[in-house]
Amino acid sequence: MEERRDTLRRHAQALIAALLSLATGSAAAPKVESALDFTGAEIRAILRHGAWPASWTPDPSNRASGNPEAVEFGERLFFEPRLSPSGKVLCATCHAPFRGWQDSRARALGLVETDRNTPSLFNVRYNRWFGWDGAGDSLWAQSIRPILDPREMGGGQVQAAALVRADPEYACRYEKVFGAPPPASDEALLAGIGKALAAFQETLVAGRAPFDDFRDALEKGDRAAAARYPMAAQRGLRIFVGTGNCASCHFGPNFSNGEFHDTGVPFFVAGGGVDRGRHGGIRKLQANPFNLLGRHNDDKTGKSATKTRHVSLEHRNFGEFKVPSLRNVARTAPYMHNGSLATLADVVRHYSELSPHRVHSDGEILLKPLRLSAGESADLVAFLESLTETASALPPRRPALPCL
Numbered sequence: 224m225e226e227r228r229d230t231l232r233r234h235a236q237a238l239i240a241a242l243l244s245l246a247t248g249s250a251a252a253p254k255v256e257s258a259l260d261f262t263g264a265e266i267r268a269i270l271r272h273g274a275w276p277a278s279w280t281p282d283p284s285n286r287a288s289g290n291p292e293a294v295e296f297g298e299r300l301f302f303e304p305r306l307s308p309s310g311k312v313l314c315a316t317c318h319a320p321f322r323g324w325q326d327s328r329a330r331a332l333g334l335v336e337t338d339r340n341t342p343s344l345f346n347v348r349y350n351r352w353f354g355w356d357g358a359g360d361s362l363w364a365q366s367i368r369p370i371l372d373p374r375e376m377g378g379g380q381v382q383a384a385a386l387v388r389a390d391p392e393y394a395c396r397y398e399k400v401f402g403a404p405p406p407a408s409d410e411a412l413l414a415g416i417g418k419a420l421a422a423f424q425e426t427l428v429a430g431r432a433p434f435d436d437f438r439d440a441l442e443k444g445d446r447a448a449a450a451r452y453p454m455a456a457q458r459g460l461r462i463f464v465g466t467g468n469c470a471s472c473h474f475g476p477n478f479s480n481g482e483f484h485d486t487g488v489p490f491f492v493a494g495g496g497v498d499r500g501r502h503g504g505i506r507k508l509q510a511n512p513f514n515l516l517g518r519h520n521d522d523k524t525g526k527s528a529t530k531t532r533h534v535s536l537e538h539r540n541f542g543e544f545k546v547p548s549l550r551n552v553a554r555t556a557p558y559m560h561n562g563s564l565a566t567l568a569d570v571v572r573h574y575s576e577l578s579p580h581r582v583h584s585d586g587e588i589l590l591k592p593l594r595l596s597a598g599e600s601a602d603l604v605a606f607l608e609s610l611t612e613t614a615s616a617l618p619p620r621r622p623a624l625p626c627l
């Protein structure tokens with residue numbers, strides 16, 4: 224029935240298009256066949272993945288959020304090897320700007336190798352939770368974690384605080400951002416370091432991709448512009464919002480619903496242990512003195528802490544990981560929380576051949592083996608590739624002027 228209605232609608236659309244081109248005499252109009260006839264429901268589903276860049280408001284839990292002085296201070300800290308006592312590991316070691324703010328390794332290598340893949344930092348300002356397990360509830364708290372992690376930077380609170388106090392350039396920048404010299408409390412100073420790092424990372428937004436131009440063309444009903452989007456990507460997009468059900472998790476302008484799911488990626492780690500995923504993340508979150516319920520949250524209304532207050536540990540959280548954004552995904556191989564899938568074709572094969580027995584929790588309802596043909600798999604990959612920015616949206620770097 225639905226199908227017949229679609230066919231009728233398509234015929235009607237074709238007729239109107241033909242009449243219009245007769246009326247305007249535009250013989251050179253682009254061929255209608257070069258854009259798929261998406262149904263009204265499909266178009267609505269597609270439009271929900273934009274517009275891009277999505278709107279954003281500064282983080283109320285971070286009084287340095289959106290402050291240009293903090294961006295500059297945070298950028299210096301991001302490239303500062305002295306935050307690690309070894310002097311060898313900086314944020315940019317793993318989040319390399321020229322590799323889409325990740326490291327192209329399966330699992331991150333700091334002072335030693337870790338169990339998880341380094342996520343890209345593109346669009347982190349839109350995240351609700353941070354880390355594959357959501358152990359961070361703010362960008363600034365998440366930015367403190369690697370400094371203290373013995374496997375990553377192996378630093379400490381006392382040492383990081385001493386660095387900012389003793390370096391006149393940093394002490395000056397701290398005062399410019401927070402309106403007072405570095406405090407005596409190491410913990411408060413470390414929170415400030417995290418907040419400046421966050422302000423810098425909030426500027427890392429992916430540029431517009433071919434998909435965005437297509438989406439906006441659909442919104443305006445501009446078929447000529449829509450037809451510029453490759454057919455393979457259009458067919459892949461149809462699977463993405465339709466039978467593939469991908470958009471039920473990779474949802475919205477940033478292609479993530481911000482939540483946690485089990486997609487059947489094995490959670491065993493080297494040495495015989497398991498990665499508990501969200502289950503372990505909630506425990507870490509609740510024990511973290513820098514979480515939004517703690518005293519370093521600058522939002523005095525308490526509203527920003529609501530999600531943290533309401534989080535509760537459930538059995539289904541075991542083996543769940545955060546739904547990653549898919550923007551620029553073609554530039555951030557390898558994939559998944561443990562870097563176990565090397566290419567986008569491997570990821571598509573994973574969803575195509577997925578074993579339902581490996582997936583527990585709510586993934587069970589949302590994920591079924593898709594059994595895609597080779598052509599459909601290639602289309603889905605073409606769509607994922609069309610989420611790659613055509614030009615960088617990063618602000619041009621200003622000359623590094625001294626603070627004093």
Ligand code: HEC
Nearest residue numbers: 313314317331332333339340341342353354355366369375
């Ligand atoms: C040794 C490699 C390594 C270093 C160094 C490192 N990171 Fe990461 N980063 C990771 C890994 C791995 C994760 C995922 C962590 C997890 O799931 O618990 C991550 C996650 C993040 C996230 C969360 C992203 C998201 O989408 O949820 C942010 C933000 C971040 N790092 C910022 C930083 C900052 C700021 C620094 C420097 C202070 C830093 N990282 C240093 C490897 C690293």
Ligand code: HEC
Nearest residue numbers: 467468469472484488544545546547558559560570574589
């Ligand atoms: C049930 C929710 C859900 C559905 C449905 C889903 N995904 Fe995912 N996706 C996730 C989660 C969660 C991860 C991370 C899993 C992990 O690391 O263990 C992920 C990871 C990915 C990645 C890797 C990204 C990266 O940076 O590592 C790609 C690509 C991807 N999904 C594409 C798709 C496509 C294409 C579909 C549809 C065929 C799809 N997803 C359907 C939840 C989902």
